[in-house]
Amino acid sequence: xxxxxxxxxxxxxxxxxLVQGVLPLVGAARNNAAWMAVARPAARAQFLFVAIAFxxxxxxxxxxxxxxxxxxxxxxxxxxxxxxxxxxxxxxxxSMLLWTFILGLWTVAVTLFSRHLPEDMLARxxxxxxxxxxxxLLFMLATSNPFLRMPMAMDGSxxxxxxxxxxxxxxxxxxxxxxVGFSVAFAxxxxxxxxxxxxxxxxxxxxxxxxxxxxxxxxxxxxGSWWAYYELGxxxxxxxxxxxxxxxxxxxVGTALIHSLAVTEKRGSFxxxxxxxxxxxxxxxxxxxxxxxxGVLSSVxxxxxxxxxxxxxxxxxxxxxxxxxxxxAMRASQVGLGGRFALISRESFLLVNNILLLTATGSVLLxxxxxxxxxxxxxxxxxxxxxxxxxxxxxxVTPLIFLAGIGPxxxxxxxxxxxxxxxxxxxxxxxxVAALLLPFTQGDWQPLVSLGCLLSLWIAVTVAISVRARLxxxxxxxxxxxxxxxxxxxxxxxxxxxxxxxSYQTERNMRMAVGDxxxxxxxxxxxxxxxxxxxxxxxxxxxxLEVSRNGKPVSTMYPEKRIYVASGMPFxxxxxxxxxxxxxxxxxxxxxDGGAWxxxxxxxxxxxxxxxxxxxxxxxxxxxxxDRRYRASRKQGRAAA
Amino acid sequence: MKRxxxxxxxFIVLVIFLGIGLKLDPRxxxxxxxxxxxxxxxxxxxxxxARQLSPAELxxxxxxxxxxxxxxxxxxxxHDVLLDLSKKGIVPIYGMDYKDQPADAQAVLNSYGNPxxxxxxxxxxxxxxNYGVYGVPETYLxxxxxxxxxxxxxxxxxxxxxxxxxxxxxxxxx
Numbered sequence: 094x095x096x097x098x099x100x101x102x103x104x105x106x107x108x109x110x111l112v113q114g115v116l117p118l119v120g121a122a123r124n125n126a127a128w129m130a131v132a133r134p135a136a137r138a139q140f141l142f143v144a145i146a147f148x149x150x151x152x153x154x155x156x157x158x159x160x161x162x163x164x165x166x167x168x169x170x171x172x173x174x175x176x177x178x179x180x181x182x183x184x185x186x187x188s189m190l191l192w193t194f195i196l197g198l199w200t201v202a203v204t205l206f207s208r209h210l211p212e213d214m215l216a217r218x219x220x221x222x223x224x225x226x227x228x229x230l231l232f233m234l235a236t237s238n239p240f241l242r243m244p245m246a247m248d249g250s251x252x253x254x255x256x257x258x259x260x261x262x263x264x265x266x267x268x269x270x271x272x273v274g275f276s277v278a279f280a281x282x283x284x285x286x287x288x289x290x291x292x293x294x295x296x297x298x299x300x301x302x303x304x305x306x307x308x309x310x311x312x313x314x315x316x317g318s319w320w321a322y323y324e325l326g327x328x329x330x331x332x333x334x335x336x337x338x339x340x341x342x343x344x345x346v347g348t349a350l351i352h353s354l355a356v357t358e359k360r361g362s363f364x365x366x367x368x369x370x371x372x373x374x375x376x377x378x379x380x381x382x383x384x385x386x387x388g389v390l391s392s393v394x395x396x397x398x399x400x401x402x403x404x405x406x407x408x409x410x411x412x413x414x415x416x417x418x419x420x421x422a423m424r425a426s427q428v429g430l431g432g433r434f435a436l437i438s439r440e441s442f443l444l445v446n447n448i449l450l451l452t453a454t455g456s457v458l459l460x461x462x463x464x465x466x467x468x469x470x471x472x473x474x475x476x477x478x479x480x481x482x483x484x485x486x487x488x489x490v491t492p493l494i495f496l497a498g499i500g501p502x503x504x505x506x507x508x509x510x511x512x513x514x515x516x517x518x519x520x521x522x523x524x525x526v527a528a529l530l531l532p533f534t535q536g537d538w539q540p541l542v543s544l545g546c547l548l549s550l551w552i553a554v555t556v557a558i559s560v561r562a563r564l565x566x567x568x569x570x571x572x573x574x575x576x577x578x579x580x581x582x583x584x585x586x587x588x589x590x591x592x593x594x595x596s597y598q599t600e601r602n603m604r605m606a607v608g609d610x611x612x613x614x615x616x617x618x619x620x621x622x623x624x625x626x627x628x629x630x631x632x633x634x635x636x637x638l639e640v641s642r643n644g645k646p647v648s649t650m651y652p653e654k655r656i657y658v659a660s661g662m663p664f665x666x667x668x669x670x671x672x673x674x675x676x677x678x679x680x681x682x683x684x685x686d687g688g689a690w691x692x693x694x695x696x697x698x699x700x701x702x703x704x705x706x707x708x709x710x711x712x713x714x715x716x717x718x719x720d721r722r723y724r725a726s727r728k729q730g731r732a733a734a
Numbered sequence: 735m736k737r738x739x740x741x742x743x744x745f746i747v748l749v750i751f752l753g754i755g756l757k758l759d760p761r762x763x764x765x766x767x768x769x770x771x772x773x774x775x776x777x778x779x780x781x782x783x784a785r786q787l788s789p790a791e792l793x794x795x796x797x798x799x800x801x802x803x804x805x806x807x808x809x810x811x812x813h814d815v816l817l818d819l820s821k822k823g824i825v826p827i828y829g830m831d832y833k834d835q836p837a838d839a840q841a842v843l844n845s846y847g848n849p850x851x852x853x854x855x856x857x858x859x860x861x862x863x864n865y866g867v868y869g870v871p872e873t874y875l876x877x878x879x880x881x882x883x884x885x886x887x888x889x890x891x892x893x894x895x896x897x898x899x900x901x902x903x904x905x906x907x908x
Binding site for chain 2: 365369372373376383403404407410411414415418419421422423425426462465466468469656663
């Protein structure tokens with residue numbers, strides 16, 4: 094009964110999405126106030142029914158209703174309750190429902206925080222989001238109904254063990270908050286193209302939405318990277334896997350969009366460019382969904398693939414992105430290009446920033462799809478690996494980070510070069526000297542480490558200079574300003590983490606019998622043997638490693654090897670001793686003869702800095718949203734109305 | 735404004751490639767072993783650990799070599815297809831139980847039926863390495879001279895059987 098209720102709610106939501114997508118858009122085109130007024134109630138009602146459907150699916154999982162195909166495939170009677178909830182979006186169907194649910198959440202948020210928006214603009218924004226939602230609901234009902242029934246099964250085949258992890262409870266929803274959040278910026282961009290109106294207030298309205306989505310995406314990617322680190326048992330934190338790339342591309346374009354929006358708001362420039370980036374960020378989110386769900390690329394992350402679904406998503410993609418780009422081609426010239434600026438100005442720095450970010454996106458896209466291109470042309474099968482991405486990425490990111498230091502200190506319109514150089518010369522000198530010396534504290538000197546340190550220090554120093562100047566000036570608190578600096582500081586922290594762990598990580602892969610010891614970077618690991626363990630839905634072996642340094646105990650680590658009962662899938666559960674300057678990472682390999690085991694040990698300096706930096710970036714983003722300017726404009730807007 | 739058309743142009747090219755990509759199978763990695771002799775092994779039989787089997791004994795007939803395991807969920811998917819094929823008696827299927835407990839494997843055959851003429855046990859996966867096994871199930875077609883003629887990764891579906899395996903089997907048996 095409950096699953097049927099969910100199914101029925103989805104059908105109602107589909108119809109409401111159609112109403113929400115058509116009436117307000119037509120109303121806005123014909124200036125019909127009554128039709129435009131449909132936008133708010135239709136969006137809220139649509140969300141209500143999607144929420145009911147989502148609740149019905151969650152209920153089916155929690156109660157273990159094995160007459161629902163989706164539940165049988167992705168759950169198990171012995172699966173702990175929290176992972177039953179996770180299983181709701183662990184499957185393809187469930188994740189699509191989560192996508193639509195979050196789209197509804199963003200749409201309702203737009204209807205709530207939009208009192209300052211002109212009616213026709215709101216109608217168009219909500220209408221565009223309604224059409225996107227319609228596409229996803231149609232996709233679900235036509236090819237991936239999460240409520241499909243079958244004869245009652247005895248038990249389920251269990252959730253993929255990789256997903257049975259506390260991190261997976263929150264990672265997909267937050268990642269989707271980011272992906273789908275770009276739909277708001279997208280809807281604003283389409284609205285600008287449809288109405289031909291794109292001014293500073295348009296940019297001011299779009300900014301907090303874009304920044305919010307970007308911050309969620311940052312956290313989502315960070316959690317995914319951290320999850321891969323501790324869960325996959327390889328000790329890596331980024332694999333350039335197609336699915337990871339799929340989340341990185343909208344993030345890069347989203348980063349470009351945030352900066353481009355700043356120019357559009359402050360200087361009225363980059364208008365068509367901003368619209369293009371907004372379309373691009375959301376298009377890449379959709380493309381990411383396609384790549385993950387269609388099976389055109391194989392990846393360690395592809396948990397569900399099906400070519401018929403792929404065809405549907407491809408058509409949907411062609412309609413949404415192709416339609417938007419066609420509209421862009423026809424109308425972009427009306428939106429206008431905006432004010433002029435000198436060759437060296439904050440605008441030009443931000444333009445270079447945008448070009449670098451877009452080039453980086455392009456190279457990731459190329460690397461991700463290149464195997465597909467070759468295959469489609471019949472030129473053979475290849476895979477593009479980390480060497481390509483690393484060699485392309487470092488040269489692009491280096492100038493980008495250098496500019497992130499200068500940009501905030503540069504003036505709009507035209508930079509007084511001698512003055513700027515004078516302000517920065519001491520900071521730059523100090524960064525260079527410190528960067529040359531810092532690697533010695535970690536061992537041998539390596540040029541790439543010095544480069545990484547230089548970039549980080551450079552950002553830290555320039556942030557300090559600009560905060561100091563701000564505090565000395567009479568201007569008061571600005572959440573936008575401090576948020577930006579916090580986010581830039583986050584970049585510096587991440588760069589340190591990436592640099593250190595890539596250059597100074599040490600690893601040992603060895604056979605250990607009970608009582609054996611091995612020393613890695615001053616830490617002595619003593620193998621205490623392996624015991625059998627039994628979990629709720631798995632059995633396995635747990636090793637014990639006592640870690641000491643200079644004779645003093647540091648920690649005891651328990652890496653595990655599990656076999657999940659239902660799927661019989663073997664699974665490595667690594668043990669990590671976290672630290673600010675180093676992580677110790679151990680994983681249990683295979684059982685060898687004579688009671689010995691193969692054991693993997695890693696010493697990873699500064700690796701947590703990668704994720705701390707990402708959290709700082711996201712916090713900076715969230716901080717910027719609270720800026721008074723975005724709220725003040727609402728009051729002004731209301732007064733004007 | 736011509737330059738605003740550029741993104742649309744790029745996107746159309748992308749869609750064409752993605753469309754072609756949908757028809758391709760990224761998992762279909764050509765095996766370097768095709769056209770080469772099946773790597774030798776001598777492994778104990780699941781049905782009788784005292785006896786051993788090696789590919790050399792199968793010279794003179796066309797046979798399917800199916801790598802499976804009791805812990806592999808997609809092996810259950812193809813199980814019925816293989817059972818059906820074995821009942822028709824067109825081509826003998828030899829199994830290799832890969833990185834598995836023989837008792838678990840025997841239990842699967844007892845409860846779901848046994849499509850295999852014989853199954854050899856590759857407990858530590860050494861023989862599997864020589865065959866380049868990287869995902870279970872995998873299926874190889876080996877001709878009368880002991881040469882590998884085809885490899886299929888992933889579960890054997892009725893469609894794969896009709897289109898890919900059986901035509902080649904008929905050709906090789908002549």
